[in-house]
Amino acid sequence: MTVLVCFACAFWAASARADDVAQQTLIARAEAFERESDPRQAIVAWSEALAASPSSRLARRCETRIAYLEARRENDFVPLARLMRMRQGGRASQTRPSIERFEATLDALPAGIVRKESRMLVAEAWMSSIRDPRRAIRAYRALLLLDALEGNERRAILSGLASAYSALGDSDAAVRALNQAGLGDTPVGATIRLEGERRVGRVAAYGALVVFILLAAAAIWRARIDLGAVRKTLAGPRIAAAVFVTVIPLVLARAYDASATDTFTLLGACVMCILFVASLAGEAFDARKPAKAFAVATACSAAFAVLATGYLLLDRAGGLIAIGL
């Protein structure tokens, strides 16, 4: 009796393993059909694979792929096959003529997942592969007209739209799109906003630096500070201290993230200028002209405060890394 039970168990185990092997062969075939963009054959192979061993560890993969393909059955899989070919071809196949041809077929598609995913591919291709933001905006707008967009899809479309507007330099439209998507307060929104702010900030930062240098130069000229004071200001220990407070943060920031270099180069340049003026005033005026020394010290402190506030604001907006100068 025991021998019979053992024999039955062994037979059952062997047949179960044979089913698993058959299932794996069918799964490999189904995956090959998918790579060949043949969803009609793929769904048959997935179904056969599931039937071969419905309770195996791979059953869920079969069920998932069947459900995925079934949900995209529009027009007997013809649009899906076309979409799969576009996806399989990757960016290299996304030329202007091929995307225009593909896009032209989309209006005739029935409503469904394939139409939505195809339009998304087209919009992404115009934006990322062909880098034509105007066509991308048209494509994203066409997507927004579709029914049955899920929350994340609408957000993704509006985020793409914002990127396209931003690429065209229209920050206001970009921010409007982000606010519409509820992404105004997210890092994506901050990034887009920063791009706009950076354009203004870049000019303002350089402008402020130039004005400060000019004012300092004029003050030095009017105060008739002699070259001796300038030479003393540029003495070794002061240079070393200035390098310490400007170059070391730059090195640290660069070690953390190379894209922080430009941000901290500007910070270092500003700090260096302020330190120079402060030191020069200290040498030139010292105890003989305390009112002037006090005025310059106050101006330099204010300049540091403005600089620190500016950088803290920049950090709060998430733009400390890569200010984009």
Next chain:
Amino acid sequence: MTLKTLALFGLLLALVGCEDTGALTGTDAGLNADAGPAGNRQISYTPEGCAYAVTSPMVAGTAMHADEAGASPAPDHIHVSWAGPSNSTFAVNWRTGYDTMLSQVLYGTDEAAVASADGPGTGVTVQSGHSMVYGTALTFRLHEAHVCGLADGTRYFYKVGGAGHWSEVFDVATAPALASIESFTFAVSGDSRNEPSIWAETQKAINDHAVDFQVFSGDAVILGALQPEWDSFFEAASGDVSVQDVIARTPFMLANGNHDGLATNYLAQFALPQEVTPGERGEGEEWYSFDYANAHFVVLNDTSTSSLIEGAESTWLRDDLMAVDRTTTPWIFVIHHVPPYTCATAHSSDLTLRAAWQPIYDEARVDFVFNGHNHNYERSRPIRGFSTGGTEGQVQATGANGIPVNNSGTVYVVAAGAGAPLYGVDPSTTSYTHIAESVRNYVIVTIENRTMHYTAYRLDGTVLDQFDYTK
């Protein structure tokens, strides 16, 4: 002058520090909290039927399962992983309200039987686990249970909670027998921090491939010690698919990233292999390895001190890799966060890691190293050894589409940006980059005996990189 200099330096350091990595020096968040009915701050036990011990991180309080439902017993954040052999175990973590002590998993191979059961019975088995509380608010409780002694290559159905308060039913499959040549598929992604909607889209896309398991190269969240960040990570959803739907069915094996900081939250919410080696932190979860069929996976922490990276971790790595029998386990994959080889315009290649670990990868003939940290996609040509007297990797024989020839070298892949802002790439600056693109991406790998089918996808579904490699 000195004081002014120091003050300025302090200000500038503070500005640099505003982009802190989030790394923590301790793992004891919430130690000041009142443990209340929670019990001991650390728990260690061997789950019934398991051949390994489980030790919790040091938290505000721990407890074994008890029949106390509390006010909010509904489980959420359910996800599975492996702390033991992938072909005979699985571990599951979940969250409930603070006063819920129900830490059980009910499982079996019959979905209907598991769904209808309120306790163990015919074809349905129960396993009890433990729970942990941490943080200052103490509004939630994390549960963990380990199921062992399972049959290989089998689909199990399970639900978590306790009598009268079970979750919905999920399914998880054990791996084929170790060294089996049965085919399997896994997904690779990384750096989900910042944007939960993109993370959800990534998981939805991975879900469509119904992979056997996932590996994740770190930086799940912006700051590992902030629980709301983790809540967003688990609760992100895209349409009718939530992250929980995916990782409650697909074992999720992750590496610690610089933003995760090996925080208590990271250690408490994921059950990972805990074989503690000297010098290792996180009760053994800092670095680990596991086998799946005929492949060996190593997960490393590269954001600790250089003495640990070059010392204890390297020693363990070498011992672990040298113990792999390459006749039955032809594939070795390594996962860690920071890339030793990259062409990104943000973080440059980490030369410390390259010097410490590449010689070991070379000696063990590691096949692929998967990294994150730079939010983009990159794949190197096969690399083995260094240029004479230099630190630059030596590019080895390269076949069509940049793949190795006869296991000529290790391929380094960066597959990240599943939520974090994208970084630029500049392949012209390196001799080793085969392909690079600044794009949202994930990778799907299928192993069929000695053949690898590799496809990297953009989030819009287009193929980014694809090859077959047979060794």
